[in-house]
Amino acid sequence: GRGRGAAGGGRGGGEADEEADVSLLELGEAGRRRIACLDEARAMFDGDEDIVRQLVDVFLRDHERTVVELQRASSAMDYAQLAEIGHAVKGSVGLFSANRAVEAARKLESLARASDPEAATSQARILISELGLLARVLRNDSA
Numbered sequence: 404g405r406g407r408g409a410a411g412g413g414r415g416g417g418e419a420d421e422e423a424d425v426s427l428l429e430l431g432e433a434g435r436r437r438i439a440c441l442d443e444a445r446a447m448f449d450g451d452e453d454i455v456r457q458l459v460d461v462f463l464r465d466h467e468r469t470v471v472e473l474q475r476a477s478s479a480m481d482y483a484q485l486a487e488i489g490h491a492v493k494g495s496v497g498l499f500s501a502n503r504a505v506e507a508a509r510k511l512e513s514l515a516r517a518s519d520p521e522a523a524t525s526q527a528r529i530l531i532s533e534l535g536l537l538a539r540v541l542r543n544d545s546a
Contacts, residue, residue: 485515
């Protein structure tokens, strides 16, 4: 069944949105580190803060467009596009050790490749929520 608070195919307003409203303070350091940790990116680039900052800036700049593309592909039940977005996001957010977003993107890609309707419904919303949390943590950590 549909279940899990998703009433119709509307524009969110479900559990994922509420989850994204969690205060970063409430998450604590361990919770924030599950969303993103820039230490690995720093190590990968020998501590070059300029490169890490540029990577964060690119993610933040592209974040809104990625969400819009996810919403469009989801509405159109475009599994090929959803799989492509999932794959691309998996690679880009992996640089930030963004385990939750990587897992959400991996699952979206897998479901979309199987033409599973869950890809276009709940999993796309979960990834959008995780990307929102990631953007908030990265803005906060790099400020």
